[in-house]
Every structure is written in structure tokens, then in C-alpha cells.
Amino acid sequence: MTMTAFTTLISPAELRALDDPLILDCSFDLADTAAGERAHATGHIPGAHYLHLDRDLAGPKTGADGVFHGRHPLPDREAFAALLRRLGLRAGRQVVTYDAQGGMYAARAWWMLRWLGHAEVAVLDGAWDGERTADLSAATPTDWQPSEPLVKHIDAATLLKQLGNVRLIDARAAERFRGEVEPLDMAAGHIPSASNRFFKDNLGADGRFKPVAQLRAELLPLAADTVVHQCGSGVTACHNLLAMSHAGLGDGVLYPGSWSEWSADPARPIAKG
Incomplete structure (x- = not known):
């Protein structure tokens, strides 16, 4: 029997009904x-494996060129593929990712x-309401290989050349976007021409993503032929990418370096307000 693949969001009930998800x-x-x-070691969804943002979902902050590329640049693609092979990824296997922070990681x-x-990968929508375990999850390594990317990303130099010709969306909180505070990065402000869409605005009061129709209505004014998403370090931008994809508004482009990389070079323009 062919099962429906989940490619954006999945509910706890839908996850419970899956056969052998990763x-x-x-x-x-x-x-x-x-x-x-620590929280994972205390209790997690049965069968789940832990991925650490700094260690598994990001690469070195400074590249081989000696240049700072942000707080969470993408890791080596093959290294990430090798990790997933060790965890048992295979073609067609449904992957479900989750966190305790509304899906931001x-x-x-x-x-x-x-x-x-x-x-075949989806984010768990809302809090897990089933059993948890502290048991380590076994994995059977595979020989799975990555294929052509389904998404695009852009570097700082290319984005600088395209400013004003692409729709740029910043997922940070409004006060950071306006440059009123900057707790993490080199300078306050935002990339010129960017619009602000705080990633938490994708969620309702219940912590779940808003209904598709509501997301679409809110995000449609931000849609364009080319939409580049960024945030502080290329993490919460993915929340907006997910919301737009779930709303049927396309895949968009990620700027992984985001504000942390952009603001580290004083030669790049900065806007405030």
C-alpha cells in the first residue's frame, strides 16, 4: 500500500499512524x-535521534577562506548526508523533525x-502528546546518497548584487529588525530593502501553525517570483520558508549567513527603522 508522504507539517496523530518513520x-x-x-536524554518521542544545532545542523563559522560566514552556516553537504545514512535514512522514508520551540530548529x-x-520530510506541528522514553534509539546504517537539491540558497556577495531586485524577508523579532536592540550580532539593523515577518507570527496561540488559508492570506503580500529568506543566522528563516511552502507560495531561497554574516562586514550596507 502506498502511503501519503508528508512534506511540510505533520500532526501528532498522523505521526503515530506512520510505519517506521525517521x-x-x-x-x-x-x-x-x-x-x-539534556532534555532528549530525559525523555523523547520513542525512536527519535537527537540533532544538535551547532554540531549537526551547522558548519564552522569561519570558512577555509578565513572569512566569517555567520553563526550557523550550512555544514558540508556530504558530512550531513553521512550523518543521516548512519541514522538510517533511505529513499522514500518519511522523516519527521521536531523541537520544543515551536518548530524553529x-x-x-x-x-x-x-x-x-x-x-519526504515534515515538521511536527504542535507539542507531542504521546509517550516519551529515555531509551537510546537504535539505527541501521544505509548506503543512501543525496540527490539534486529541492531548495536553493544564496551567498552574501550574490545577494548584495541583487538587492532591490528580489523580495527579502527577515524572520527576526521586530525590535531587532528595526535596529533598536542587537543581543547577538556585530551591528544593529537590517539588510536594506528587507521586509520583516517575525517567524513566531506563523503560529497560533496554541503553538501550532496557523491554518493554511490564514497563512496564505498573511504571506501572500510577501510573495514574489524570487523570495530570499534570512534571519539572524539562517535558522528561523527556515520557519518562514516552511510556512510559505505549507501555504502553497513556493520554496523561496535561503540566505544561510543572514544578519550575523552580513553585519560582520562594515562594507555592506545597513538600514534601520
């Missing part, structure tokens, strides 16, 4: 980078699976 716990805390792993893993060409 479940990835991406819970994380920027202020305490070991918190997510799970969405990054969702995007990265698509970057490897794997379409």
Missing part, C-alpha cells in the same frame, strides 16, 4: 547549547533534508 529531535536553546540534548532540519534532495 524521527529527529532538534530541540535547542541558544543561551544553553546543551539544554536540548526543526524547520532548519526540514530545509536541510530538502537541500539533500529528500522530499
